[in-house]
Amino acid sequence: MEQRLATIIGASVRAARQRLDLTQADVAERVGIATEVYGRLERGHMLPSVKTLRRLCLVLNCSSDVLLGVASAEKPVAVAEDPPEYGERPEVRRVIRALRRLEPAQLRLITQVAGAIHR
Numbered sequence: 001m002e003q004r005l006a007t008i009i010g011a012s013v014r015a016a017r018q019r020l021d022l023t024q025a026d027v028a029e030r031v032g033i034a035t036e037v038y039g040r041l042e043r044g045h046m047l048p049s050v051k052t053l054r055r056l057c058l059v060l061n062c063s064s065d066v067l068l069g070v071a072s073a074e075k076p077v078a079v080a081e082d083p084p085e086y087g088e089r090p091e092v093r094r095v096i097r098a099l100r101r102l103e104p105a106q107l108r109l110i111t112q113v114a115g116a117i118h119r
Contacts, residue, residue, distance in 0.1 A: 002047065008069035009053075010044035016060035016067070017042070026093055030059040 017027050028038035031052060040046045048056060057064050065071035088096070099107065 003044070005068070006041075006047050007044035009047065009067055010042045012062075012067045012069060013056055013060060014042045016062050020060065021090075023090055023093070025097070026090070027056075027059055029097060031055040 013027070017024070024038050024042065025035045028035040031038065032055065033041075033052060037046075041048055041052075053064060053067065056067060060067075063071065099110065102110065
């Protein structure tokens, strides 16, 4: 039963992620888990905690019934407004993730380079 449920949840989160045109890294970052953990979840190799399942519902804009396989994904659930970068192309989201990991001095340098390129 547990493996079957993990497979159902994995397929459901994959379908919802693809519907939103997000990468596994995008979803993992928004949910607050490691990309590798999200990948295992999506492949059906593990079950999410209740807390993670709730975050998945919010990030993927679908109900827990859909993720658990007891309802279809006909009507999306209303969620809080996403931060502005969530609507960006995957390439831009990757750059934003990389920028968040930089030290302040590195970020200032990148800002100067971007300003010079933009001119």
